[in-house]
Amino acid sequence: MRPYEYVRAEDPAAAVALVSGDPQAEYLAGGTTELDLVLKDGVLEPERLVDITRLPLRAITQAQDTLCVEALVTMSELAADPTVSERVPFVREALLAGASPQLRNMATIGGNLLQRTRCRYFRDATAPACNKRTPGSGCAAVRGPARMHAILGAGEHCIALHASDLCVPLVALDTVVDIQDVDGSRSVPLTEFYVLPGERPDIENVLEHGELITRIRIPLLPVGTRSGYLKVRDRASYEFALTSAAAALLIEDGTIVGARLALGGVGTVPWRALEAEELLRGAPATDRTFRAAAQAALDAPFTVAGTAFKVELAKRTIVRILQDVSGVRS
Amino acid sequence: MENIVSADTDVDVMLRVNGRARRLRLDSRVTLLDALRDELELTGTKKGCDQGACGACTVLLDGKRVLSCLTLAAQCEGREVTTIEGLAADGRLHPVQEAFIRHDAFQCGYCTPGQIVSAVALLQEGRAGSDEEIREFMSGNLCRCGAYPNIVAAIREVAGQGSE
Numbered sequence: 357m358r359p360y361e362y363v364r365a366e367d368p369a370a371a372v373a374l375v376s377g378d379p380q381a382e383y384l385a386g387g388t389t390e391l392d393l394v395l396k397d398g399v400l401e402p403e404r405l406v407d408i409t410r411l412p413l414r415a416i417t418q419a420q421d422t423l424c425v426e427a428l429v430t431m432s433e434l435a436a437d438p439t440v441s442e443r444v445p446f447v448r449e450a451l452l453a454g455a456s457p458q459l460r461n462m463a464t465i466g467g468n469l470l471q472r473t474r475c476r477y478f479r480d481a482t483a484p485a486c487n488k489r490t491p492g493s494g495c496a497a498v499r500g501p502a503r504m505h506a507i508l509g510a511g512e513h514c515i516a517l518h519a520s521d522l523c524v525p526l527v528a529l530d531t532v533v534d535i536q537d538v539d540g541s542r543s544v545p546l547t548e549f550y551v552l553p554g555e556r557p558d559i560e561n562v563l564e565h566g567e568l569i570t571r572i573r574i575p576l577l578p579v580g581t582r583s584g585y586l587k588v589r590d591r592a593s594y595e596f597a598l599t600s601a602a603a604a605l606l607i608e609d610g611t612i613v614g615a616r617l618a619l620g621g622v623g624t625v626p627w628r629a630l631e632a633e634e635l636l637r638g639a640p641a642t643d644r645t646f647r648a649a650a651q652a653a654l655d656a657p658f659t660v661a662g663t664a665f666k667v668e669l670a671k672r673t674i675v676r677i678l679q680d681v682s683g684v685r686s
Numbered sequence: 687m688e689n690i691v692s693a694d695t696d697v698d699v700m701l702r703v704n705g706r707a708r709r710l711r712l713d714s715r716v717t718l719l720d721a722l723r724d725e726l727e728l729t730g731t732k733k734g735c736d737q738g739a740c741g742a743c744t745v746l747l748d749g750k751r752v753l754s755c756l757t758l759a760a761q762c763e764g765r766e767v768t769t770i771e772g773l774a775a776d777g778r779l780h781p782v783q784e785a786f787i788r789h790d791a792f793q794c795g796y797c798t799p800g801q802i803v804s805a806v807a808l809l810q811e812g813r814a815g816s817d818e819e820i821r822e823f824m825s826g827n828l829c830r831c832g833a834y835p836n837i838v839a840a841i842r843e844v845a846g847q848g849s850e
Contacts, residue, residue, distance in 0.1 A: 364763070391756050392756060455826075457826050459753065459756075462757065593825035
């Protein structure tokens with residue numbers, strides 16, 4: 357654990373200037389990923405930590421059919437928001453299915469988007485092969501024991517999972533990420549925010565060094581749409597997903613007219629199941645439709661011995677959440 | 687050479703711990719947990735996994751339960767920290783502490799300070815509606831002795847007193 361300089365930022369512009377001007381500087385928010393990797397695992401070695409927890413980015417506001425959530429809102433605070441419960445209840449379900457009450461009081465929404473993988477080879481600084489930690493060194497997980505790893509968006513260079521629960525409904529909802537840098541700001545859809553590992557697993561998203569997430573904008577579901585989040589895991593609580601699914605359906609006279617579906621526990625990035633959505637829209641709300649959607653979502657998995665079970669488990673997770681949300685079991 | 691800390695990696699911090707202002711000069715890497723235990727000699731808060739997994743280090747920060755092992759002391763400047771030592775008032779144990787004794791809600795006792803602080807927060811959050819809810823919202827506190835049934839019973843009892 358190397359010494360670092362601790363700096364407390366007073367406003368977003370100052371924070372962005374501090375990190376942008378120093379390639380060895382990193383942001384510190386809730387700390388549940390950053391301090392774990394800096395202090396405990398020794399995987400990250402910043403020379404300067406810029407504490408952004410005092411920045412005035414804690415508001416939740418509603419503008420028409422969009423919920424604007426500033427980056428330092430905690431998971432607990434967002435889960436307690438009445439508009440979330442009313443208009444995007446599966447966001448609340450996903451939040452409360454993640455981590456523990458203590459961690460949810462600490463972890464921020466911006467930080468949740470940027471949480472690092474739980475891949476044990478990435479988090480073990482003594483493991484020699486990890487393309488995410490040391491580009492070009494190989495992937496120990498592809499050859500060694502693996503289980504809590506990705507099967508979608510994965511490949512021979514990396515099977516590290518993006519373990520967020522929250523991001524699963526967020527990606528299904530076409531959430532937008534607002535980003536600030538030294539020159540101004542830009543917005544990126546969450547579906548385009550993450551970068552598949554490909555040959556450069558160390559590049560995880562579109563952020564440039566020093567760019568700061570200031571806010572996310574969550575489109576609310578149309579009235580009448582039902583949603584749900586299902587998380588399958590080894591323990592009933594306080595455990596990462598083996599598979600999970602977030603679904604929102606609008607059904608009229610037995611026909612699915614609106615469908616959003618995303619998967620967790622299986623992707624190198626929070627996984628939007630667009631092919632499955634396409635199949636669902638316009639189709640009758642039946643088990644047969646749900647099974648076809650599940651098949652489409654898991655059409656081209658990349659598995660190793662330890663993760664092969666996830667293909668069938670993810671399909672069943674999809675069918676179950678579609679049954680639960682639609683109320684149809686036929 | 688890496689262990690030599692230069693002056694600019696030290697930080698001055700003022701914490702309000704159990705109602706008392708405490709001024710410290712610390713290496714910026716010192717966690718709230720280590721500051722409490724090693725600098726302030728408040729050893730009631732326990733270091734279990736020291737990696738955010740077990741809940742033994744749970745304290746209240748501005749009234750909310752957090753893990754002190756994943757919080758920098760420097761981040762707590764000016765904030766209110768409540769530890770297990772701060773729960774008893776006027777020489778009387780907190781009702782949750784009394785209930786833990788009455789229900790024998792521990793064996794080795796190592797996780798107990800974290801369990802009790804977490805339970806106090808759970809009751810404030812209104813999450814003691816059923817045994818199932820208590821279990822879910824205590825899931826961040828592990829007990830390797832397996833005292834869970836008695837922990838749930840103790841919390842349920844205090845929740846019942848509150849509503850009567």
